[in-house]
Amino acid sequence: MVAPPVGFSDDPSNDIPIRPADNPTVGDRIFRVICVASASVALVIIAATAIFLLNKSRPALAKTGVWHFFTASVWNAAVGDFGVLGLVIGTITIATIALIVAVPLAVGMALFVNEYAPPRIGRTLTAVIDLLAAVPSLIFGMWGYFAFKNHLIPVSRWISDHLVAIPFFRLSNATGKPDFTGSSMIAGLVVGMMIVPIITSVSRDVMARVPREQCEGALALGGSRWAMIRDVILPYGKSGVVGATMLGFGRALGETVAVALVLQNISYQANPHIVQHGAGSIAANIFLRFGEASPLELSALVASGVALMALTFTVGFAARRVVARTTRFS
Amino acid sequence: MTSADISSGEVLTDEASGAVPTMLRGPATARKGPRRRRRVHSVTSEVVADIQDSDDDDSPRSVGRTTSAVVVEYTLATLTAVNLVVALRMLLDWGGLLSFVVLFLVSFICFHYALVRQSSTKELAADRMTTTLIWVIGALVVASLMWIFGFVALKGVKQLRPGFLVRDMRTAGPNTPGGGVLHSMVGSFEQVGIAAAFAIPVSILTAVYLHELEGRMARAIRFIVEGLAGLPSIVAGLLIFSIWPRYAGIHAAEALAILMIPTVTRTSEEILRTVPDSLREAALALGAPQWRVVTRVVLPTAKSGLLTASILGIARAIGETAPVLLTAFDSKFMNKNPLKEPQSSLPTFAYGNIRTQSVLQNDRAWAAALLLLLFVLVLFTMARWIGARGAKRLGRN
Known part of the structure; x- marks a missing residue:
């Protein structure tokens, strides 16, 4: 905060500092009102979100019952029976797969840009990655559907053939030719590619702030570059990486268009067979069903949106706590 | 130079500074020279002596150094890995470029680790392994980014003509050309x-x-x-x-x-x-x-x-x-x-x-x-x- 200027006073004993806010002019008052009004916009948004979304979701919740809505896995617009458990699990599955792929890549990439690449290339890559973090998810979705997917299908087939020991990679017992399109894994990988630049950009930033003397100290003590990274950079950057990961997780949970494009249609049951067709996502479901929804189904979509919001807010605040705790102890 | 010389504490003067193993990435440490040296020597004298014993030349150590031994290690590991993968593919009948690359990388990293481990410490071997890994990750991310940009550019350039920018979709349909954005x-x-x-x-x-x-x-x-x-x-x-x-x-x-x-x-x-x-x-x-x-x-x-x-x-x-x-x-x-x-x-x-x-x-x-x-x-x-x-x-x- 601004260090307070010393007050002008004839009496030296009355020489207490004044704060800028102590004797505001008319201009100050007006300026303050404008700023408060602007800051209140955020309050208005959050209040409107709570009021309108809850109000709009009431008809569907009243029809199905709140308990049923959050514990059933069904979406039948014709009879007005809705339950989002399967969608919630599907959303978390896709986001988790995305994180499993993205975090090692992003941390490796951040280290590569900061420590391994020649400085000139590193600087260029930093700019490119920051740019990629701003690339619309639609473009990732289009690339995922038209280019990436075709290369992933053989991989899915290979995984389902050779890694049967792991339950997630097994195929369901349904007869017929297995369909590998529109699986949680493909959606998760596309979303993962999307969040790699986001996580890289934030964690690279934190890792670049490690005091250079500490790194040089580690090297001067005879440590190898990996030892320097392991003992200096990673402990220092840990909270930043965790924060970036949570940011990426939040993004992955709320990702809409990329998932909608890759999945094409939504499965409302939780599907444990992640390499096989049939995956769900709350955001993509809202996006795909919105156009032809009846008022009651619209209300159910809004209610699922509230569930999604609760999910991302929980992740966001968990991230804040984790980051706060790790920074306190390090 | 023996460890006894160094531990006396007098060695870290100006003419011996070339022997101090540092990797100067920024100019900061160089400028702070004298004060720094005095502080460092008590902690590092043993380590310095250790390094001096194994390294006869007096040049500063750089982290990403390429010597002939390193080149030999990389080449040997590459050749062995290629051999193994080719043999495996004949035996197991696994097709595809992807499986080739993955298998090659896994075996390369293992062989390389073993090779380095033979002649030096675990620490150094781990360092080589992570260097390879991080370069692979870097290449992978850069390649996929180029793939995305290239794919969009290649697909998009087909329709992106001046006319596309000045028309709307009033007359154009799914099969009638023309139209724009x-x-x-x-x-x-x-x-x-x-x-x-x-x-x-x-x-x-x-x-x-x-x-x-x-x-x-x-x-x-x-x-x-x-x-x-x-x-x-x-x-x-x-x-x-x-x-x-x-x-x-x-x-x-x-x-x-x-x-x-x-x-x-x-x-x-x-x-x-x-x-x-x-x-x-x-x-x-x-x-x-x-x-x-x-x-x-x-x-x-x-x-x-x-x-x-x-x-x-x-x-x-x-x-x-x-x-x-x-x-x-x-x-x-x-x-x-x-x-x-x-x-x-x-x-x-x-x-x-x-x-x-x-x-x-x-x-x-x-x-x-x-x-x-x-x-x-x-x-x-x-x-x-x-x-x-x-x-x-x-x-x-």
């Missing part, structure tokens, strides 16, 4: 423009409230802004649609503003934090009221940073698809009025056309996606350029 560009600019005109001043003033005025609600507002930053974009669209259940460009602008406010506010607050307090204090000491301090000193100083934050906010907003489709929908025709009737925008145009089976429509979608990518690229370059210029100016002062 003029109406979508107009829609995108109107929606993002209105959103920016509202969200950017609000965000900057909120940042001023949070950092300069530090009002009573500051903690609560900061908490809410952090929460809003995690709001899924589709929920913003749902919110606006539940308030005004009809399609118009202005509603898309409202949804985009909700998404822009938290990001721009947070970056702006960070930027206000970089304005030196001495500037504020000087202005206050001269008797300026606070609002003059903010508008004449703080904001002008932070100008380029705030501009960068705003442009990045715009770049994020221009590619948002889901909230725009929920609030402005899409249209085949030019609709210049953002206040009523559905309005097209670049992302919804691309999405609408990519969902069809028609090749021509898909090509149009790719062209729109390429256009979108170019817009983001231009905005981003602008933001960086302004940011770099501002940083330079601030540094000179």
Whole structure:
């Protein structure tokens, strides 16, 4: 905060500092009102979100019952029976797969840009990655559907053939030719590619702030570059990486268009067979069903949106706590 | 040089400094020379002696050094790995380039580790292994980024002709050529423009409230802004649609503003934090009221940073698809009025056309996606350029 200027006073004993806010002019008052009004916009948004979304979701919740809505896995617009458990699990599955792929890549990439690449290339890559973090998810979705997917299908087939020991990679017992399109894994990988630049950009930033003397100290003590990274950079950057990961997780949970494009249609049951067709996502479901929804189904979509919001807010605040705790102890 | 020489503590004088193993990445340590050496020697003398024993030349150690031994290790590991993979593929009949690359990498890393481990410490072997891994990750990420950019450029360039930019889709259909994205560009600019005109001043003033005025609600507002930053974009669209259940460009602008406010506010607050307090204090000491301090000193100083934050906010907003489709929908025709009737925008145009089976429509979608990518690229370059210029100016002062 601004260090307070010393007050002008004839009496030296009355020489207490004044704060800028102590004797505001008319201009100050007006300026303050404008700023408060602007800051209140955020309050208005959050209040409107709570009021309108809850109000709009009431008809569907009243029809199905709140308990049923959050514990059933069904979406039948014709009879007005809705339950989002399967969608919630599907959303978390896709986001988790995305994180499993993205975090090692992003941390490796951040280290590569900061420590391994020649400085000139590193600087260029930093700019490119920051740019990629701003690339619309639609473009990732289009690339995922038209280019990436075709290369992933053989991989899915290979995984389902050779890694049967792991339950997630097994195929369901349904007869017929297995369909590998529109699986949680493909959606998760596309979303993962999307969040790699986001996580890289934030964690690279934190890792670049490690005091250079500490790194040089580690090297001067005879440590190898990996030892320097392991003992200096990673402990220092840990909270930043965790924060970036949570940011990426939040993004992955709320990702809409990329998932909608890759999945094409939504499965409302939780599907444990992640390499096989049939995956769900709350955001993509809202996006795909919105156009032809009846008022009651619209209300159910809004209610699922509230569930999604609760999910991302929980992740966001968990991230804040984790980051706060790790920074306190390090 | 023996360890006894070093442990006496007299060795670390100027003529012996060449023997101190350092890897100078920045000039900082070099400048602080004498003081540093005195501090270091008691801790490191043993280590230094150790390294001296194993390394006869007196040149400084560099971390990413390439010697003939390293080249031999890499070559041997590569050859062995290739041999193993070729043999494995003959035995197991695994096809595909991907399996070849993966198998090669796994065996290469194992062989390389074993080779290095033979002649030196575990530490060094682990270092070599992670170096390989991180270079592979770097190459992988760069390759996939180039794949994405290249794919969009290649697909998009087919339809991206001058005519495409000046027509709408009034006469063109799934099978009739022609048509363009003029109406979508107009829609995108109107929606993002209105959103920016509202969200950017609000965000900057909120940042001023949070950092300069530090009002009573500051903690609560900061908490809410952090929460809003995690709001899924589709929920913003749902919110606006539940308030005004009809399609118009202005509603898309409202949804985009909700998404822009938290990001721009947070970056702006960070930027206000970089304005030196001495500037504020000087202005206050001269008797300026606070609002003059903010508008004449703080904001002008932070100008380029705030501009960068705003442009990045715009770049994020221009590619948002889901909230725009929920609030402005899409249209085949030019609709210049953002206040009523559905309005097209670049992302919804691309999405609408990519969902069809028609090749021509898909090509149009790719062209729109390429256009979108170019817009983001231009905005981003602008933001960086302004940011770099501002940083330079601030540094000179």
